[in-house]
Amino acid sequence: MEKRRLGQTDMVVTRIGLGTIPIIKESKWRAVRIIHKALDLGINFIDTARAYEDSEEKIGEVMKTRRSECFLASKSHFRTASETTEALETSLRNLQTDYLDLYMLHDISAQDRWDLVFAPNGAFEAVKKAQQQGKIRYIGVSGHNVPMLMDLARMGEFSVILTCYNFMTLEPEYELIPLAQSKGVGVLVMKPNVGGVAFRLIRPGKDGQEPQPSDIKPRDTLRFVLSNPGVDCALVGPKRVGEMVENYRFANRFEPMDETERQKFIESGQSLFPKMPLCQDCGYCEPCPAGIPIAKLMVLYQNLCRLFFEWPRSRKEYHKLQPDVAACTDCGACEERCPQKLNIRERLRNAKKRLDHPV
Ligand code: SF4
Ligand code: SF4
Structure with a gap:
């Protein structure tokens, strides 16, 4: 090489x-x-x-x-x-x-x-x-x-x-x-x-x-x-x-x-993602003081937005990721650390809204 x-x-x-x-x-x-x-x-x-x-x-x-x-x-x-x-x-x-x-x-x-x-x-x-x-x-x-x-x-x-x-x-x-x-x-x-x-x-x-x-x-x-x-x-x-x-x-x-x-x-x-700044799965937003697996949830949500045919699988995955987004204390530490400056808290809330349903 x-x-x-x-x-x-x-x-x-x-x-x-x-x-x-x-x-x-x-x-x-x-x-x-x-x-x-x-x-x-x-x-x-x-x-x-x-x-x-x-x-x-x-x-x-x-x-x-x-x-x-x-x-x-x-x-x-x-x-x-x-x-x-x-x-x-x-x-x-x-x-x-x-x-x-x-x-x-x-x-x-x-x-x-x-x-x-x-x-x-x-x-x-x-x-x-x-x-x-x-x-x-x-x-x-x-x-x-x-x-x-x-x-x-x-x-x-x-x-x-x-x-x-x-x-x-x-x-x-x-x-x-x-x-x-x-x-x-x-x-x-x-x-x-x-x-x-x-x-x-x-x-x-x-x-x-x-x-x-x-x-x-x-x-x-x-x-x-x-x-x-x-x-x-x-x-x-x-x-x-x-x-x-x-x-x-x-x-x-x-x-x-x-x-x-x-x-x-x-x-x-x-043209793959005209409007959504991308989470690059780097993990710099972690550790979350509440223990939330942020990067995994961010990627899951992102895939959900792009791969709508994966909804049932995404819901199953969401329920495996603990603790739940509800544990978020809104401290904002993850967003300060995110190099892409993503609105992590909003995405996590949206992920919960869309995925926290029985499979
Ligand atoms: S804002 Fe929520 S998700 Fe982000 S670090 Fe704080 S507790 Fe964790
Ligand atoms: S730091 Fe930002 S880009 Fe990296 S995994 Fe966390 S949310 Fe995604």
Whole structure:
């Protein structure tokens, strides 16, 4: 597979890397098989985060024998120096390694987070110190706020940025990715396939015809992202070994889209959901203090809006998700954390209204 130098680092990475949010939900046995398969295929970049529950431990199971075969990245969502130092030590222990190739400040998407991490005794001090100690080789930053990521890329302190970019989330391609390229900052992309939701939507029927399931294919979503010459590596998050192999095949033999193809593909995506900003199943809105499984409910509701023929199944699913939306205390914490700025509380209330009926 084609490889790219990640910005001005010495990391020459495959065009796809392994993203590991989805393995949180998988058994250890299945997760370990996926990671081994990625390495067997020659994929040489693995990304995780302290916030991805047990994903680090699952990766650690493989790293104890195959550490030298990949570049390994993790992130800290903590904002103070002491918490970040502790998080890094935990990550190193979980990952069964004594250094990380890349360590990122996780989700710097709001001014208050920026202020905290760069304040005296903030997270940035801790990562600089860890770099001097040889525990991390390069420092990066991830976020969903494109203007803020541009400011972070301009600072000259970060070797790599991690941004959300796909055929439905185009903002990074206008200025952020070219800026990063011009500054020698490596570009990693999360959610190249829109968190998988693009494949579960419907295409509205024309002239009174029945709506049709989405005709968007994973190979096209990945091809779209990799066609951008400023993208060094797109993180794919397979839930099965077969998906890992599929992604590898797409990336291994992809041909870049020309501008006409790109525009056609963007238009085709836009017509899938003309009015509804999309939940990307990232889970940043959680944990909910009332324990509500927000992301699962958001995706369920979204699918309901798009896939009306799934109503009976959606109702069954809704009743399995506990606690019920009625437990919501209206605190608003989920909406503050949602990078897509979705009106979560309203959607959850609508989900309840439409789904909380006997099956
Ligand atoms: S507003 Fe409701 S759903 Fe959102 S975090 Fe608060 S309790 Fe949970
Ligand atoms: S509601 Fe927002 S934060 Fe929660 S999963 Fe969806 S996009 Fe992510």
